[in-house]
Amino acid sequence: MINLFWADECGLPANDRGLAYGDGLFETIRMEGVRGALLARHLERMSRDAGRLGIAVSRNELKEVCAKAAERFSGRYQDGWVLKLLLTRGAGGRGYRSEVGMRPNLLVSGAVLPPPVSPLGVAVDLSRVALTVHPLFVGIKSLNRLEQVMASREINDSLFEVVMSNHEGHLVEGTRTNLILKIPDGWITPPKSSLAVAGVMRQWVLDSLHERGESIVERPLTMADVLDPGCRGLFLLNSVQGVVPVREFAGHHLPVDSGLATICNLLETLE
């Protein structure tokens, strides 16, 4: 059982472990009225990754909360909005040590959609903040996001995103987006094992391409891949903004292809 908090009513208790240590995780879901895009995948990821951290929450509990949230918030927004679920291990414990049988806290909020992205593509740059991924937390959208916060300080108004590299110099992901590159005979995307956040949108795009019989290679991505004349387009994937083509990367112009956004239209996944 979880404790449910509505962010428009109150925050979490002062001794919540999410605040104290980032001891929790979150999801942001693109909503249209009462329906959510890739909703089942979001709930699946949150309950699975909570389990990896030892936070007990069931997919069904989360599903019920989403239904209540849709009722509560949908009338406040015209058309689309964003549902955020923030789950923590709960309040208290002795320092870093949690207590057995702690009851998780779930903070639920609604927000306006970010401004729409031009189909002509966006400009991105390389981040100077290196991305480190702890083996225990690979792919988990946890509340420990200080690297992304610091990297996002490099985003100015002419940039949509910055792309972070790991210590091997591989391009891994943006602060809030995963990457996929189109090449003549298929697609390249950084391996799941290298990701700080393994996006729900990313996995859905991979599954969709796979179903269409496209060839996808999961391997480290380099700047040389992006600047290769064979590159047919670089895309940012995000479960609120969908497929975002990149037209300019660190000052280099890239080909823009609207095909992927057409095939993988987030709004066709509303549940």
Next chain:
Amino acid sequence: MINLFWADECGLPANDRGLAYGDGLFETIRMEGVRGALLARHLERMSRDAGRLGIAVSRNELKEVCAKAAERFSGRYQDGWVLKLLLTRGAGGRGYRSEVGMRPNLLVSGAVLPPPVSPLGVAVDLSRVALTVHPLFVGIKSLNRLEQVMASREINDSLFEVVMSNHEGHLVEGTRTNLILKIPDGWITPPKSSLAVAGVMRQWVLDSLHERGESIVERPLTMADVLDPGCRGLFLLNSVQGVVPVREFAGHHLPVDSGLATICNLLETLE
């Protein structure tokens, strides 16, 4: 200017960035009545490290808050207590991006002291959770502490602490303590550049030993150093519990020496 919140009255706003991303840092200070141990060093560290994250707070502001907190909380505890300052970048922003000129939030709480530690020493074990330290955040007691949380789940009632190693296999620090090893001709402690949290107690102990003319080497510490017959004692350093001698490390008995705890008595630093 900061917004001040008393944890016994309310928590932080639901959209605080400390909760959302661990975008902040904290200090825990050993108090005795209205006086704080190593108080100036705690305030110096918090204001300096906040500056590294781009959070604007002055040492003087913090000092004034501590005086108010001492007045507010000291009467509630017999003898010693713990003052916690939790500083965040503030509330809001667009996703990971913060806004310019954000006003930081400071959450202040008082707590009872943890149980006293036996002068005969404590038992510790090696953690299976590796410690990763991002170059940008070396030494900062930030709110991104999921590694320490997961490591502390290995602490059972017969253990005081677990010691975390980095990917090179060096012993770096405990979940809430720094390490110093006594050898025949001086002391060894892991280098500051390798630390997740550069403890205030650690620095004071180093300064005190230095003043006494003792030889201190900052270099990577290994299990071989600890098990070496020349080892005269391993100590955990923590600014609430002071100097804690280790009598047993991963099943190995170590010599216990009460000298360091006598030289570096935390309660002699009350300000």
